[in-house]
Every structure is written in structure tokens, then in C-alpha cells.
Amino acid sequence: MRYERLWTRLTSPDTDVVSLGFSSVPWPLLNLPDSPEAITPELIAEFLFHAKRPGYDPTAKKRVVRDELLRWHPDKFSPRVLAQVANSAEQIRVSMGGDIVARALTELLTSK
Secondary structure, eight states, rough: OOOHHHHHHOOOOTTTOOOOGGGGSSSSSSSOSSSSGGGOHHHHHHHTTTTSSSSSSTTHHHHHHHHHHHHHHHHHHHHTTTTGOOSHHHHHHHHHHHHHHHHHHHHHHHOO
């Protein structure tokens, strides 16, 4: 799965990432967003709980959301991802997108 491969590459100490931009972040969506506003809790849920997602287990939704929160929590996301975005305009967009994802995951965790 592209999403997992990108996260592995992004977080590997062996990977030399020159600079990330908004479009190169592995967003938890079926289709890549063109802006932070295109990231919604509904689209994130659609991606996370998609039946064709590897390892999909309809009984483990809370676990899936918790695992994603570990990636997207601002304390983890900023040093892992945001630090690799050199362009300040892109940094703002990536930060906004990361915040939206973290809030949506928190919402999903408390609503399921």
C-alpha cells in the first residue's frame, strides 16, 4: 500500500529526504488532496476503514485510529514530517493538514 510505503520511507533514518511539500505527504485519504481544506473527517474514515486496506479488521477500528494518532499527533508529526518541509508556504499547508488529520482522528476515537 502506497500510504504505508511512504510512511516507512519518510520515517526511516536511512532515507535522505531532500524536501517535502504538501503533495508528497502520505495523507490518510483514498485520493490525494490539493489543499488542507480537502481533508475531512469523513474522507479520513473512508480511508482508514476501507475493506480493501491491508490488515482491515472491522472489529479493530479504535486500534486503527489509535495507531494513526501516533503518527499524526503534533508532537510526532512536527519533528518527523514538518521539519522536512523547507518552503515556508508549504510548511503552513502541511501543518494545517496535519492539524486537521489529528483533530479528525481524535474525533473518530471518541465517536466510535
